[in-house]
Amino acid sequence: MRARIIYESMFGNTAAIAEAIAQGLREHAEVEVVNVVVAAEVCGPTMNLLVVGGPTHAFGLSRSQTRRDAAKLTDAPIATDRGVREWLADALPVSPGHRALAFGTKVAKPPWLPGSAARGIGKRLRRLGYSLADQPVDFLVDDTTGPLIPGELDRACAWAARIAHTELDRRMHHT
Secondary structure: OEEEEEEOOOOOHHHHHHHHHHHHHOOOOEEEEEEHHHHOOOOOOOOOEEEEEEEOEOOEOOOHHHHHHHHOOOOOOOOOOOOHHHHHHHOOOOOOOOEEEEEEEEEOOOOOOOOOHHHHHHHHHHHOOOEEOOOOEEEEEOOOOOOEOOOHHHHHHHHHHHHHHHHHHHHHHOO
C-alpha cells in the first residue's frame, strides 16, 4: 500500500502530527510526507491512500490572511501564499474508489470552540471524489502556537496504524 501525507503547518505542530501519522502507517504502507508548499510539484506513483491535514484557523481551513496573522507570532519563516485550502481547490477530481483521510490541529481550550480544519478538508476531499477511510480527526494543541497536548502524537500514530490495518484488510478482501 502507498500513502501520501500532505500537510500545512505554521508552528510545527501539524507537521509533528503528520510525522506521527506516517509512523503509524509505515507498518502497512510505503509513506511519503510532503509539505503543502511543494505538494503541487510532487508527482509519483498512484497512491492508495491520501492523507491531508492542516491547522484550524478562524474556525476552518487557513486562508492567506490567517497565515499572515500566524506569521506574526513566530520568527520562523511561514509560507503565506499557499495552504491546504488552495491545494485542494487546484486538485483534480479522482475516479471512484480512491481513499483519503483528513486531520487537523486545533486549540483545546475552550472545548466548545467551533470549527475544524479536519472537517473542512474531509468535505473538500469528498467533493473531489475521495471516499474517507475514517471520520476527520482533530489533534489538540494547548495554545495557538502549541505545544501539542501530551499524548496527541501517540494518538495520531495509533489512529493511523488502525486505519492502515483496516485499509490493508479491506484491499485484500476486495481483490
